[in-house]
Amino acid sequence: MHIRSILAVARKDTLDILANKSTLFSLLSLIGVAVLFLFINSLLGTHTTEVLIYDPGNSGVEKVISTEFTNTHFTSAGSSGDVSAAFGPNGTHKSTPYALGIVVPANFVSSLRSGGHPQINLYVNGDQINNIDRQIVVQLLTGYARSIVNPQPATIALATINPTTTTVIGDLGGMYTAVAILMSFITGISIIPNLLIEEKEKKTLRMLMVSPATFTDVILGKLLVGLGFQLLLSLIIASILKGFNGNIPVLLLFIALGACFSLALGLLAGCIFQTMSAAGGFIGIMSILYVASSIFVGPLGVLLGGGLIAQVLRALPTYYIAQGAYEAVQNLSTPGSVLLDGGIVLGCTVVVLAAAVWALRRQAAVAATI
Amino acid sequence: MSIYTNPELMIEAKDLYRSFGAKDAVSGISFSVRRGEIFGLLGPNGAGKTTTIRMLTGQIDPSKGYASVAGYDVVKGRQRLKECIGVVFEDQNLYERLSARQNLEFSCQLYGLPARRADEVLEIVRLRDRAKDPIRTFSNGMRQRVMIARALLHNPDVLFLDEPSRGLDPLAAREVRQMIAQLSQQGMTILLTTHLMEEADQLCQRVAFIVNGKIVANDTPRNLKLSHGKRTLTVTLGSQNGASTLSERALNMDDPTDQAQLAQWVRLGMVRAVHSNEATLEEVFMEVAGVRLA
Numbered sequence: 001m002h003i004r005s006i007l008a009v010a011r012k013d014t015l016d017i018l019a020n021k022s023t024l025f026s027l028l029s030l031i032g033v034a035v036l037f038l039f040i041n042s043l044l045g046t047h048t049t050e051v052l053i054y055d056p057g058n059s060g061v062e063k064v065i066s067t068e069f070t071n072t073h074f075t076s077a078g079s080s081g082d083v084s085a086a087f088g089p090n091g092t093h094k095s096t097p098y099a100l101g102i103v104v105p106a107n108f109v110s111s112l113r114s115g116g117h118p119q120i121n122l123y124v125n126g127d128q129i130n131n132i133d134r135q136i137v138v139q140l141l142t143g144y145a146r147s148i149v150n151p152q153p154a155t156i157a158l159a160t161i162n163p164t165t166t167t168v169i170g171d172l173g174g175m176y177t178a179v180a181i182l183m184s185f186i187t188g189i190s191i192i193p194n195l196l197i198e199e200k201e202k203k204t205l206r207m208l209m210v211s212p213a214t215f216t217d218v219i220l221g222k223l224l225v226g227l228g229f230q231l232l233l234s235l236i237i238a239s240i241l242k243g244f245n246g247n248i249p250v251l252l253l254f255i256a257l258g259a260c261f262s263l264a265l266g267l268l269a270g271c272i273f274q275t276m277s278a279a280g281g282f283i284g285i286m287s288i289l290y291v292a293s294s295i296f297v298g299p300l301g302v303l304l305g306g307g308l309i310a311q312v313l314r315a316l317p318t319y320y321i322a323q324g325a326y327e328a329v330q331n332l333s334t335p336g337s338v339l340l341d342g343g344i345v346l347g348c349t350v351v352v353l354a355a356a357v358w359a360l361r362r363q364a365a366v367a368a369t370i
Numbered sequence: 371m372s373i374y375t376n377p378e379l380m381i382e383a384k385d386l387y388r389s390f391g392a393k394d395a396v397s398g399i400s401f402s403v404r405r406g407e408i409f410g411l412l413g414p415n416g417a418g419k420t421t422t423i424r425m426l427t428g429q430i431d432p433s434k435g436y437a438s439v440a441g442y443d444v445v446k447g448r449q450r451l452k453e454c455i456g457v458v459f460e461d462q463n464l465y466e467r468l469s470a471r472q473n474l475e476f477s478c479q480l481y482g483l484p485a486r487r488a489d490e491v492l493e494i495v496r497l498r499d500r501a502k503d504p505i506r507t508f509s510n511g512m513r514q515r516v517m518i519a520r521a522l523l524h525n526p527d528v529l530f531l532d533e534p535s536r537g538l539d540p541l542a543a544r545e546v547r548q549m550i551a552q553l554s555q556q557g558m559t560i561l562l563t564t565h566l567m568e569e570a571d572q573l574c575q576r577v578a579f580i581v582n583g584k585i586v587a588n589d590t591p592r593n594l595k596l597s598h599g600k601r602t603l604t605v606t607l608g609s610q611n612g613a614s615t616l617s618e619r620a621l622n623m624d625d626p627t628d629q630a631q632l633a634q635w636v637r638l639g640m641v642r643a644v645h646s647n648e649a650t651l652e653e654v655f656m657e658v659a660g661v662r663l664a
Contacts, residue, residue: 008479012465012472019467019504203463207520210427210457211480212449 005213009221037176087123090159099128178326182294188262196270251328271359293318317348386435397583410574419563456521511542531562567652606643
């Protein structure tokens with residue numbers, strides 16, 4: 001293994017991808033799909049967010065909330081009791097026209113500056129605010145307090161009413177993010193076989209085999225490029241769709257696991273298939289499975305039920321990547337679910353990688369004769 | 371580890387075999403190439419030329435036999451061997467979307483050479499002005515020159531050229547041949563395969579005819595032509611009475627009857643001009659190998 005050769009192959013492949021309009025288009029189209037999802041989500045979510053606020057000190061909370069929720073209507077409450085009365089205690093089921101209720105102490109800013117730990121009471125109506133938006137509000141308030149005094153000095157007391165009733169529309173945002181992240185993994189299963197098969201088809205692999213680079217160097221260089229593009233795209237898409245408002249470490253874990261699984265699968269395809277047309281069929285089928293898996297995760301999966309297709313998809317590792325990513329985005333991950341979903345994906349990655357290594361060893365023996 | 375038996379021999383092949391399944395592509399060939407020599411492996415398509423090059427460049431292992439290039443065993447010393455050889459392939463295997471310079475810079479990185487070396491070799495093959503253009507915009511001749519430039523980047527001891535003028539127009543083929551001759555003058559050892567006998571005759575100091583995986587002749591082009599070709603003369607004759615009408619006759623120099631006939635024409639003062647005709651390498655090949663070149 002030669003680092004110099006690996007980096008040379010990686011650099012050359014990066015330049016080649018950037019010069020390849022069709023590959024570049026397919027990569028950018030995934031970002032386009034993410035933007036489209038964001039647009040659809042914003043259309044579906046275009047409704048006025050009614051906020052009941054008690055802020056006698058006129059802090060900047062209203063301004064901060066209105067920057068994230070564009071259609072926001074604020075109603076000033078006469079007292080903190082009005083707000084708590086409109087919502088009720090945590091976990092209750094109650095009908096209210098308000099989506100959010102906020103109680104900001106009168107001396108909030110001065111208390112912060114004098115080293116105090118004032119508390120903001122935040123009331124969330126689960127009928128109107130989904131998990132992502134709830135996280136966003138908490139982060140906005142925390143961020144605002146930090147902007148006054150750092151480190152985080154304020155306490156956010158959160159109470160959610162109507163917590164079990166979530167609208168499908170609201171949760172589709174999380175599903176879109178999961179679908180888009182899963183779609184980004186198509187990069188791994190398409191780039192690696194494309195790069196490998198093109199070297200075989202154009203017979204440039206022969207040139208590499210008479211250079212100081214070994215077959216292992218060539219493969220590692222391509223994996224490096226695939227991983228780079230894969231991670232970059234997944235992170236961009238997750239950012240566009242506000243995926244990082246959920247459980248960030250778990251989301252990053254599933255992005256990394258998904259990338260590894262996809263690259264292993266791409267490597268296997270690149271070794272098995274000798275022509276782009278043959279590999280194209282495989283990539284197409286895998287892309288469908290990736291997207292289908294992500295659709296059957298979350299609220300749409302519940303609506304579609306547990307039919308044969310759902311059962312088949314649950315037997316695939318792509319389903320567990322989608323589930324892990326979805327739960328991370330929705331901040332629904334538990335240690336048990338992360339361990340189960342992550343374990344299945346990791347196990348499958350090891351199996352696919354072992355198959356790819358076996359295929360590679362055969363390929364290495366004939367690399368120069370291709 | 372170098373295993374030079376004779377430092378002057380840059381390529382040594384001894385009883386080399388290579389089979390693919392039940393088919394023997396190369397069946398026990400032996401030859402050697404001296405330092406600075408241009409050696410031609412000539413034969414029809416499918417004769418085993420490319421398989422021989424692949425074995426000598428470490429791309430595939432011989433089924434049997436032994437070969438060394440630049441002093442390195444082609445199997446055991448493969449990694450070191452790669453540093454000492456340059457290969458111009460039969461197929462124009464360049465990265466079409468990349469520019470000429472990017473193609474060469476990639477090879478520079480593989481060999482650990484500075485990127486400026488790419489411009490130096492582009493200058494040698496007279497493509498410096500097209501350095502930034504993608505390879506897909508190049509003609510066949512220009513691509514072939516880029517392939518030669520790539521093979522020369524690391525100043526290899528031995529250059530392998532597999533059908534270097536295949537698919538080129540006469541002008542481009544001539545340019546490539548001139549380039550090969552220049553490299554030889556600079557002391558580079560060159561092994562080329564071709565099915566173009568005229569090309570081999572012009573370039574090679576020695577040639578080997580390979581047919582069905584076996585070498586059937588190995589010598590200098592001149593010796594091969596002298597030992598195997600028919601020596602003929604074309605005699606231009608005038609008439610005995612001094613009339614101006616001329617005629618041409620072909621005589622076999624090795625035929626006693628023709629020799630006597632020539633002597634008689636000379637005595638009679640009928641001979642106006644004599645041209646000796648050497649056999650072509652292609653004719654020699656057909657005589658020795660018993661097959662036509664494809």
